[in-house]
Amino acid sequence: MSLGKLSRRPRGELRKVLIIDDETDIRELLDLTVARMGLSADCAGSVAEARRLLELHRYHLCLTDMRLPDGDGLEIVRLITERFGETPIAVITAYGTTQNAVAALKAGAFDYLTKPLALDHLRSLINSAINLPDTGSPDCPRLSESEGIQLVGRSAAIEHVRQMIDKLARSQAPVYISGESGTGKELAARLIHLQGSRRTAPFVPVNCGAIPENLMESEFFGYRKGAFTGADADRDGFFQVAKGGTLFLDEVADLPLPMQVKLLRAIQEKKVRKVGSPNEENVDVRIISATHRNLKNCVDGQSFRQDLYYRLNVIELRMPPLRERQEDVAPLVEALLTRIGGTHTPRIDPQAMHALSTYGFPGNVRELENILERASALCVDHLIQLDDLHLAPETMAVSGGAGLAGETLDDYINRVEKQAILDALAKTAFNRTAAARLLGVTFRSLRYRIERLGIEE
Ligand SMILES: Nc1ncnc2c1ncn2[C@@H]1O[C@H](COP(=O)(O)OP(=O)(O)OP(=O)(O)O)[C@@H](O)[C@H]1O
Ligand SMILES: [Mg+2]
Known part of the structure; x- marks a missing residue:
């Protein structure tokens, strides 16, 4: 101690x-x-x-x-x-x-x-x-605010999230954060960490979908020298690195089943064993998990273990999509433009602001951030105009007798598919993993479609 x-x-x-x-x-x-x-x-x-x-x-x-x-x-x-x-x-x-x-x-x-x-x-x-911060006084600022990390927004929905975060920061309970892509799940996890007793220890975010299956155990639990070819020194895993702090398991639904068993054990016993080690070691780590998928559906479809689901989802925090809290768009635009522009914060034309406040944001705050980044780079005289936003049409003209004159059905479908992929890539700053997630297809499927449709970045 x-x-x-x-x-x-x-x-x-x-x-x-x-x-x-x-x-x-x-x-x-x-x-x-x-x-x-x-x-x-x-x-x-x-x-x-x-x-x-x-x-x-x-x-x-x-x-x-x-x-x-x-x-x-x-x-x-x-x-x-x-x-x-x-x-x-x-x-x-x-x-x-x-x-x-x-x-x-x-x-x-x-x-x-x-x-x-x-x-x-x-x-x-x-x-x-x-060591819990004393929040007894109503004047006491949230600790994270002094670090410049804050949840912007004034809607009732975001105020509720803020109150939940304050409450969860005073607990050690596992938290499961649900919500669509770009709604601020990782931000919420960081805030829970920064406002709690673990704030001086590490916050370790792990994207569970990005680790090759054969490396998972050693990445999570570490390994001992000589455990396998190439293991020429002892190495700590995520659990050891996060000791005393918080491990943020992002996209937790992507964990393969054998790893889910090992994770459940580590959480239950608060102990882990390095690959190649005969001994277990105690680890004091708080687990926060998130996924943009519906974890309950994954349990029903048997790709996610029910026992692990109950361990992770002791308390659920739902991040509302931006379209359900349109009144947050204006304060978000202001905060994001300041973050992007620094001392040269661009202004925004009222017409452009109006377009943003009525837009649907399928990619949520992350999409708004990308739109503003691009617009800030393109705009003239530090003034963002409607055209600089390049807002995607809300819905594709798929319904009705769409299709250009003389276009075959295949051409038409390819055109719509290509446009949807281009939009998703633009929204995610050409991050293919994020674009695939936005489109609801696997990374591999997206790569295949990009090649087939001849899309170039
Ligand atoms: N309420 C908010 N106030 C300020 N910034 C926000 C807010 N919500 C999200 N952001 C910003 O939007 C971006 C996306 O947020 P974050 O990465 O936390 O989302 P996510 O839900 O984890 O997304 P994904 O599912 O794509 O991983 C970040 O840059 C984050 O700082
Ligand atoms: Mg995230």
Whole structure:
């Protein structure tokens, strides 16, 4: 543990922990651990006693057993979440009762521990709770804002996302972020990390779809020297690199099934084994995952394991598409133009602004960003006009008796297909992986179509 961090508290003010367990042995073990970390503890053996203490003192952390003589730990989780929201609460569950832990996290618990208690897990949990930023004061700016990373928008939908992020940052629960491409899933994950107790440790984003299957295990868990040909030194994997921080599993639906089994184990046991190593090592990593696909459908189609789905999707954060919050377009345009232009921020003509505020944005904020980048480069005298936006027609003229005079059906279909691919490539700044995703086809299929239709970048 890091004593350095704890010693920043004002002299004389001992941070207080409330311990609730009916077993004397466990109470003593917890009390001792807490005391060794320079904190003070109050102990309660029942829900009633805990309620009495909570009325009397303000705690920096509460640790509660799940089964208590006069009720259960969930009752305490609910009470604290409703009445003493500033106090992080962690539950202690019997080994193998994952459902309890998940229920507690959903009810607002900060984290959980399983019995028998592993002291290093306990210490890192206490450390995380004590290091949560104090957001008690309404004037306290969000930490990420000072780093220039923020969620722009004033719609009710984005305000709800902002509130969820604040809440999730104060928890260790796994979060699953859903939403279409370009809606800000990675941005939301970064904000949860930056506003929480792990903010000084690494945020490690991993694109699960971009790692070759045969390298997956060593990329995630690392390897030992000599584990395979070419392994001439020990190497850490994503889990080790993210120690104490957050691992962001992007496009998690793309993980092959054998890797899903290994990941589930790592998450459940909080332990990983390097390829070629006989020993497991503890890793304290928070998992945030995302995909633009519908993960539940992947479970139904059996390409994603149900048990892993439940572990990752303890709390879901949905990023709304831009077309559902058109009032965010104007503030986004302003923020993005400042980001793109720096000191030479271009202005935008009212007609162009109007066109943007009524456009559908199939590629969401990322598309808006690309449109503005291109327009900033093309515009004259730092003024973006309608023509500089190159907005794609909203819908292709596929319906009705479309087709140019004398055009065969095949020519017509090829023309529409080519246009759709060109639009997708333009929206994604010629990133073929992203364009394929936007079009709902595989990368390979897109490459094939690009060759067949003779499309050149
Ligand atoms: N509300 C927002 N405020 C400011 N910038 C935003 C917002 N939403 C998204 N962005 C910006 O839009 C771009 C796309 O966001 P991000 O990469 O987080 O999306 P994503 O959902 O992960 O997309 P994909 O599915 O394509 O990976 C980023 O540059 C991000 O900073
Ligand atoms: Mg992303």
